[in-house]
Amino acid sequence: MSNWESKQTEFTESILAGNEQAAVALARTSLEEGATPVEFFENCISPSLQDIGKRFETLDIFLPEMVTAADTVEKVNEDVINPAVAESQAGESMSLGKVLLATVQGDLHDIGKNMVGLMLKVNGFEVVDLGTNVPPADIVARAEQEQVDIIGMSALLTTCLPYMKDVCDFLEGKNIRDKYPVIIGGAATHPEIAEEMGANTHGGSAAEGVEKCKMLLGKL
Amino acid sequence: MNNGMNYDLLLDALDKAENGPVLDEKEWDREVIGKNFRETLEKYDISMERDDPYITNDDALADRLYEAGMELAVKTGVYCIDTKRRMTWTREELESILSDMPDSVTLGTGDDTATVRRRRPEENSHVVIYGGPFGIPVSEELFIPFHEAYAREPLIEIFNLGTLLSTRGRKIRAGSPWEAVAAWQEKELAFEILERVGRPGMAMGCVEIATTEVGELAGTTLGGYRPTDAHKINFISEQKTAYHHLTEATHYAHVDAFSESYFNPMYGGYVGGAAGVALACVSGSIVMRACYQGTLNNIGPTHVHISASTHPEVLRALQLGLQALARNANFLTSPFIRPTTGPGTMEIFYETGALAVASAVAGCSYIDASQSAAGTHAGHASPLEVKFVAKLTHAVEGLSRADAAPIVAWMVDKYKDIQSEALTGKPFQELHDLETLDPTPEWNQMYLDAINEVNQEFGLNISG
Numbered sequence: 001m002s003n004w005e006s007k008q009t010e011f012t013e014s015i016l017a018g019n020e021q022a023a024v025a026l027a028r029t030s031l032e033e034g035a036t037p038v039e040f041f042e043n044c045i046s047p048s049l050q051d052i053g054k055r056f057e058t059l060d061i062f063l064p065e066m067v068t069a070a071d072t073v074e075k076v077n078e079d080v081i082n083p084a085v086a087e088s089q090a091g092e093s094m095s096l097g098k099v100l101l102a103t104v105q106g107d108l109h110d111i112g113k114n115m116v117g118l119m120l121k122v123n124g125f126e127v128v129d130l131g132t133n134v135p136p137a138d139i140v141a142r143a144e145q146e147q148v149d150i151i152g153m154s155a156l157l158t159t160c161l162p163y164m165k166d167v168c169d170f171l172e173g174k175n176i177r178d179k180y181p182v183i184i185g186g187a188a189t190h191p192e193i194a195e196e197m198g199a200n201t202h203g204g205s206a207a208e209g210v211e212k213c214k215m216l217l218g219k220l
Numbered sequence: 221m222n223n224g225m226n227y228d229l230l231l232d233a234l235d236k237a238e239n240g241p242v243l244d245e246k247e248w249d250r251e252v253i254g255k256n257f258r259e260t261l262e263k264y265d266i267s268m269e270r271d272d273p274y275i276t277n278d279d280a281l282a283d284r285l286y287e288a289g290m291e292l293a294v295k296t297g298v299y300c301i302d303t304k305r306r307m308t309w310t311r312e313e314l315e316s317i318l319s320d321m322p323d324s325v326t327l328g329t330g331d332d333t334a335t336v337r338r339r340r341p342e343e344n345s346h347v348v349i350y351g352g353p354f355g356i357p358v359s360e361e362l363f364i365p366f367h368e369a370y371a372r373e374p375l376i377e378i379f380n381l382g383t384l385l386s387t388r389g390r391k392i393r394a395g396s397p398w399e400a401v402a403a404w405q406e407k408e409l410a411f412e413i414l415e416r417v418g419r420p421g422m423a424m425g426c427v428e429i430a431t432t433e434v435g436e437l438a439g440t441t442l443g444g445y446r447p448t449d450a451h452k453i454n455f456i457s458e459q460k461t462a463y464h465h466l467t468e469a470t471h472y473a474h475v476d477a478f479s480e481s482y483f484n485p486m487y488g489g490y491v492g493g494a495a496g497v498a499l500a501c502v503s504g505s506i507v508m509r510a511c512y513q514g515t516l517n518n519i520g521p522t523h524v525h526i527s528a529s530t531h532p533e534v535l536r537a538l539q540l541g542l543q544a545l546a547r548n549a550n551f552l553t554s555p556f557i558r559p560t561t562g563p564g565t566m567e568i569f570y571e572t573g574a575l576a577v578a579s580a581v582a583g584c585s586y587i588d589a590s591q592s593a594a595g596t597h598a599g600h601a602s603p604l605e606v607k608f609v610a611k612l613t614h615a616v617e618g619l620s621r622a623d624a625a626p627i628v629a630w631m632v633d634k635y636k637d638i639q640s641e642a643l644t645g646k647p648f649q650e651l652h653d654l655e656t657l658d659p660t661p662e663w664n665q666m667y668l669d670a671i672n673e674v675n676q677e678f679g680l681n682i683s684g
């Protein structure tokens with residue numbers, strides 16, 4: 001496939017504008033022309049999202065455009081990529097893994113957590129976002145229910161750190177600690193705090209969070 | 221009557237939170253906020269470009285922004301995240317609420333009162349200094365010396381507090397009895413500090429440790445913080461509230477306490493860029509007054525990547541928002557100064573100074589300084605940056621916007637390229653003698669250098 005470059009530019013513009021129809025059509029045509037879902041992901045979706053991520057870094061675009069782009073890509077995945085993967089029976093899912101995200105009990109700060117969620121999504125993770133002020137028991141229960149691969153927690157307030165530790169303790173108590181790698185982040189956290197409470201790792205920014213999640217799942 | 225809250229209006233706001241139309245939070249963020257902001261900016265032809273001057277000198281633009289903000293306040297309202305409902309007010313309701321706002325208020329008691337007054341842009345009148353390490357984490361051991369150094373600074377008229385890192389050797393857990401224990405300890409320490417500096421009646425921003433309503437209820441009760449202090453209450457960005465906040469507003473009505481309501485519109489978030497933030501300053505102030513009837517109005521726009529309110533684009537937006545509010549209603553407004561740099565750097569003087577000058581000539585009533593090093597590094601704050609802000613602010617009271625513009629531009633130029641480096645400086649205990657609380661000679665010299673520099677550059681006559 002030779003014209004990836006122009007396709008990618010067109011794809012970027014479509015998802016930024018939230019033009020689902022155009023984005024879905026472009027993906028469909030590419031597959032009809034012989035591209036595999038993986039090829040489409042690697043040559044179109046992934047570079048487009050990286051491009052958009054960079055534009056957000058420099059604030060040439062703002063959060064609403066990022067959100068629209070991520071939503072539109074989700075629609076493309078649902079309508080075209082996932083069914084094609086299932087059909088090809090390659091057995092390989094396009095998702096890098098499922099990450100549960102929550103701002104812990106007491107804390108209402110959500111901007112950072114939302115940015116992490118977006119960056120994870122645009123980098124190929126599935127995200128289950130439980131919102132803010134989420135009690136530790138709910139985090140553990142939902143992780144089990146959703147069979148997530150990683151638990152990610154955010155706290156900006158020092159007074160909410162004990163609830164993060166609770167999650168690690170509860171997992172331990174239920175003998176399922178090894179099943180769920182735990183990553184924490186937010187302004188009240190740093191790597192030593194992660195270690196102290198028994199989390200697996202810490203992410204200082206959304207970009208670092210993505211890298212660390214890949215590392216946790218051995219995908220780097 | 222301290223806060224002068226209208227109880228019927230409060231009950232009406234509580235009703236709205238129960239009975240307004242149900243809405244998904246996502247829809248609120250994207251449609252009600254995102255879309256309406258974009259459309260309103262377009263309709264009123266409000267834009268701000270990266271190479272525009274930092275201080276706008278256009279009354280018609282400020283008034284247009286106010287009108288746009290009022291229209292948006294009516295269109296959007298407030299979202300309650302607990303009831304998932306949208307609270308709305310008609311234009312008549314909002315106008316009546318705003319017309320009842322007093323144009324001045326006196327906080328504190330006895331000899332230690334501070335009167336905050338409505339000011340207009342360029343007005344030659346006193347700007348009250350609300351100083352302290354707002355929200356900055358600090359250990360129990362350092363709490364008293366750290367804060368005492370601020371409280372004894374005579375230029376600070378209302379006193380703000382940092383965040384206790386532990387209480388009686390234990391971890392503080394939000395919403396638990398430990399938050400109540402911490403609130404009471406914070407109150408005891410704060411009163412002790414006021415006694416030590418001989419300013420027992422000075423108003424304080426409180427309850428700082430209140431992550432939830434538990435801390436506020438526990439700290440503002442018999443023998444606790446006083447009604448004459450400034451009790452904090454906020455919006456969740458953008459224009460969202462929760463039972464936690466509405467409970468606090470109700471408590472303030474019952475104990476007749478002054479309150480400081482504040483909100484942090486996100487630059488780069490759902491309101492968009494600088495023009496969106498300017499608009500958010502106006503619409504947020506209007507609906508926040510309707511929702512909480514706060515005494516003071518504090519606006520701390522936040523850059524989505526660096527969290528600072530001093531970023532050049534954010535500063536430009538905030539000063540225009542302040543002008544719009546000051547020209548059109550009795551808001552007693554402050555910028556919330558949150559620099560990226562910390563004490564022990566020269567840049568902190570430029571960062572805090574630029575926003576202080578821009579806000580003073582824009583007509584702010586008081587100045588909240590400073591959440592140094594973006595507020596996240598334990599003990600990284602010093603009263604010297606507040607002293608600098610205070611001296612500079614008083615020196616530019618009455619200056620025209622045109623005359624203030626070069627000062628702001630000069631300062632912004634000195635820090636705009638290093639903000640992403642997060643020069644967090646040094647902690648208090650390395651910059652002050654813990655016995656005398658005086659700044660170290662080196663740190664004091666940096667402060668004097670900063671004063672001398674602005675005196676020389678701009679012909680000011682600020683004493684050290």
Ligand code: B12
Binds near residue numbers: 106357524
């Ligand atoms: C905006 C803001 C608010 C807004 C929040 C709006 C919202 N919708 O989120 C409002 C006004 C509601 C608010 C309220 C309060 N706040 Co506040 N707030 C801030 C501020 C200024 C910016 C936070 C922000 O959104 N930054 C931008 C985002 C993008 O950055 P971020 O969250 O750090 O996220 C990045 C990384 O940390 C990382 N990350 C974040 N989460 C995760 C999770 C994972 C898994 C990973 C890998 C990475 C990761 O990736 C993100 C993107 O790169 C900070 C100051 C600061 N410097 O952080 C104070 C701050 C966090 N707040 C503080 C305080 C004290 C409060 C209040 C208690 C104040 C009070 N007394 O009323 C209340 C508490 C309310 C509550 N119960 O939550 C303190 C906390 C001090 C402490 N250590 O405990 C701070 C540090 C400021 C201060 N010094 O006062 N606040």
